[in-house]
Amino acid sequence: MRRGGGLRVVSGLLHARQRQLMAFLLQGDTAINDHICEQGTAAKSVRLGIYANAYRKRLQETLESDHPVLGSYLGDALFEEMTLGYIDNCPSHRPSLRDFGEQLPDYLRSAEPFSRHPLIAELASFERLLMTxxxxxxxxxxxxxxxxGAPAALWPRMRLRFHPSIRLLRCDWNCVQVWQALRAEQVPPPPTEGHFHWLLWRNRERLTEFTSLAGAELVAVSTALDGADFSELCEALLAIVPAEQAAGTLVQLLQTWIQRGWLSGIGDSG
Structure with missing residues (x-):
């Protein structure tokens, strides 16, 4: 005797109603109306509208929570315009709200009026990277x-393993400086175009930190993140420091990285 058939039917109906409800929330499809029970004096369309408004409000609150500094930069009116436009153009397709805003930087790069100010998208990218x-x-x-304690023979082939939280951010605008000023409740600097590099990580106390990178450290970090071993890192540094200083400079950098908690281990590239 087959069992569980009734359960499968109920489960299938539940999934169908869930899809219809999402179709109403995302596209305004009213097929779900036929499956809403009459209750009280409020019409079914009114009750569904209340639910839809609450759903959109929750999505707006998620973006507000994820991007507080972006909200300060845009101001209330523009931030609300952004959230409503994003909800309409990038609807949520996942049960968790954690990743709802993952497309926000791309949206800001293409949607008017935000696309006319590239720093806005970079500011959103930075805040999302802090979460990541x-x-x-x-x-x-x-x-x-x-x-x-690594054997001398290993050093030329030694490859660094970075902590999983490490992220290298390349910016064309001074978005991080703007973020820092707004976070400190100061007047932000005017948008400035340039070449900015930042490294973000989570420290031993589980606090998120970031620092600007330039010169030898930028070359060393970016090359190491690409998988280069110690000898290849020294070779990359030759473009910046004298040959006799390359190895010593790299060792000093490694000590700093260890102190900051950037590295999780070493391996052999051979």
Whole structure:
């Protein structure tokens, strides 16, 4: 005797109603009306409208929570215009709200009037990256003694393993400086175009940090993140520092990275 047939039917009906409800919320499809029970004096369309408004309000609150500094930069009116436009153009398709705003930077790059000001999209990207860094996987932190104890024969082939929270951000505008000023409740600097590089990570106390990168450190970090070993890192530094200083400069950088908690281990590229 087959069992569970009734359960499958109920489950199928539930999924169908869920799809119809989402179709109403996202496209205004009214097919769900036929499956709403009469209750009280409020019409079914009114009750559905209340639910839809609450749903959109919850999505707006999610963007407000994820992007507080972006909200300060835009002001209330423009931020509301942004959230409503984003909800209409990039509807949520996942049960969790954590990733609802993941398309926001792309939306801001293409939607008027925000696309006329590229710094806005970069500001959104930075705030989302802060969330990504905070939520990154855990991993051990490399100890200085482990690096010092590496066999001499390993050093030329030594490849660095970065902590999972490490993210390198390249910006064309001074979005991080603007973010810092607004976060400190100060007047932000005017938008300035340029070449900016920032490294973000979660420290040993599980706090998110970031620092600007330039010169030898930028070359070393970007090259190491691409998978280069120690000898290849030294070669990359030759474009910036004298040959006799390349290895020493890199060792000093490694010590700093270990202190900051950027590294989780070392390996052999051979």
């Amino acid at each position: 860094v905070f939520d990154a996987a855990d991993a051990q932190h490399l100890a200085l003694e482990e690096l010092q």
